[in-house]
Every structure is written in structure tokens, then in C-alpha cells.
Amino acid sequence: MPAWFTDLGQREQVILLGGVAAAVLIIAWAFVWTPLHDGAFELDESVAEKHRLLANLRRVEGLGGSAVSTIPGAAASTQSLVLLVDQTHRNHGLADTLFRNQPEGNDVIRVTFQGASFDALISWLSALQRAYGVEVESASFDGTPQPVTVSATLVLRRT
Numbered sequence: 001m002p003a004w005f006t007d008l009g010q011r012e013q014v015i016l017l018g019g020v021a022a023a024v025l026i027i028a029w030a031f032v033w034t035p036l037h038d039g040a041f042e043l044d045e046s047v048a049e050k051h052r053l054l055a056n057l058r059r060v061e062g063l064g065g066s067a068v069s070t071i072p073g074a075a076a077s078t079q080s081l082v083l084l085v086d087q088t089h090r091n092h093g094l095a096d097t098l099f100r101n102q103p104e105g106n107d108v109i110r111v112t113f114q115g116a117s118f119d120a121l122i123s124w125l126s127a128l129q130r131a132y133g134v135e136v137e138s139a140s141f142d143g144t145p146q147p148v149t150v151s152a153t154l155v156l157r158r159t
Helices: 010-063 081-091 118-132
Strands: 098-103 108-117 134-143 149-158
Touching (some): 010 118, 010 134, 081 098, 081 118, 081 149, 108 118, 118 134, 118 149
Antiparallel strands (some): 108 149, 134 149
């Protein structure tokens, strides 16, 4: 023990040790427990939001499942998939969010959006399926700091 501590009286030592213990508990609560607790709460909210998004995706998928077959010639569109994506995404408010489009053959394209409105993206995908027979082969969605916006990578296939 340092000399200054041993020079203190017994009562002063007890008070000092009690104060140090209280300070350690307050610091641990403020800088360890509270951030961990808040982070767990935010993760719970994030998981709940992702479950809601998944439910919406399943609902939208269920609505548009057979819509292509009701449009004559929808699947027979001769327009290239790159041009189709380029023209239609602008009509759904996604003009500034298309980050990359990468053709993977004549009837497959990989598109990447950043900071796109989730609702606009789902509306666009639904319209593509109904009007042109373009289906989502695979999709990856990540949340962004802004509410109701996502970053998404989609693989689209014309059927």
C-alpha cells in the first residue's frame, strides 16, 4: 500500500475504500451494464423488425405468385433484362439507389441497391414479376441507419 494511504486514519481508509468501491460500481453500471442492456434491446427490436419484413416478403410473394400467367406475352418480352431493369426502377423511385447491375447471361441479372426504400423495392419487384415475368431468384437485404431503407442484392431471372 502507498505510504499516503497507510498514513490515513482507519476511519478515513474505510471511507476512501467505500468511495472507491462505489465509484467502480457506478462506472461499471454506466459504461458496461447500460450499453450492453441497451444493445440487447436494440438487437431484439432489430430481430422483430426483420421478422416483420420477412412476413411482408412472404405476403408479397403470395400475392404475385401466379400473376405472370394472366398477362399475355409477359414472359416473351424481347427487351434485354439490363434495359428493363434500368427503365423500370426509375418509375418506382429507385433511381438514385441502384448501385450496380451485372448481367449473368441473357435472362439473369444481379442488381445491388443501397439506401433504397423497402416498400418501393418490393413494389418494383412485384411489378417486374406481373408485367415482365421477372422473378427473384435470390435476395439479400440489410438494414440501414435510416428507417425503412435497405441495402439489397438481388438476382433476377426472366422466366
